[in-house]
Amino acid sequence: MAHTYIRNHIKNNAESPFGQFYIMYKIHKGMKDGKWPTRPVCSDVTGLLHGLAKWVTEELLPLAKQQPSYFKDSFALKDLLMAIQLPPNARFFTADAESMYTNIPTEAALEAISAFIITKRGDNIFSEALISALRLVFRFNFLKFGDTYWQQISGTAMGTPPAPAWAILYCALYENNL
Numbered sequence: 001m002a003h004t005y006i007r008n009h010i011k012n013n014a015e016s017p018f019g020q021f022y023i024m025y026k027i028h029k030g031m032k033d034g035k036w037p038t039r040p041v042c043s044d045v046t047g048l049l050h051g052l053a054k055w056v057t058e059e060l061l062p063l064a065k066q067q068p069s070y071f072k073d074s075f076a077l078k079d080l081l082m083a084i085q086l087p088p089n090a091r092f093f094t095a096d097a098e099s100m101y102t103n104i105p106t107e108a109a110l111e112a113i114s115a116f117i118i119t120k121r122g123d124n125i126f127s128e129a130l131i132s133a134l135r136l137v138f139r140f141n142f143l144k145f146g147d148t149y150w151q152q153i154s155g156t157a158m159g160t161p162p163a164p165a166w167a168i169l170y171c172a173l174y175e176n177n178l
Contacts, residue, residue: 019157025037067169138166
């Protein structure tokens with residue numbers, strides 16, 4: 001079934017086989033110096049590797065969901081936090097990664113996540129296929145911006161399907177080594 005999806009996707013996007021670059025306003029952050037902060041997005045929906053990226057997502061998600069720091073969404077986080085009984089004098093602290101996707105080093109993430117996949121799934125043809133697909137998706141992200149074409153060589157594109165699972169795994173592996 002996956003191979004049919006990938007073939008159909010390639011056929012349907014053969015005319016424009018590159019991802020698209022665009023900017024999203026971060027309206028939730030508020031204006032700074034009279035300007036809205038922005039987030040760059042490299043959407044690969046029309047890209048040749050999108051079908052493969054969707055398959056990679058389906059393979060990475062179960063591994064990401066097994067991580068102790070994983071939660072599905074902000075509603076799940078709220079539920080987890082509401083269940084915690086804290087003493088009256090307790091202080092609660094939060095932290096956030098700044099520009100997390102763009103700061104994930106591609107080669108280091110490939111190395112760490114590949115080793116993790118082999119540890120969890122074994123050193124076999126299925127693990128090798130997933131690792132090869134990861135390399136393709138994260139090393140060969142080409143996109144169109146206006147009438148120019150670019151290759152992303154650093155960081156993780158927000159618009160590629162496995163980006164959330166990839167980021168969860170990379171950060172969890174980092175956290176687990178602290």
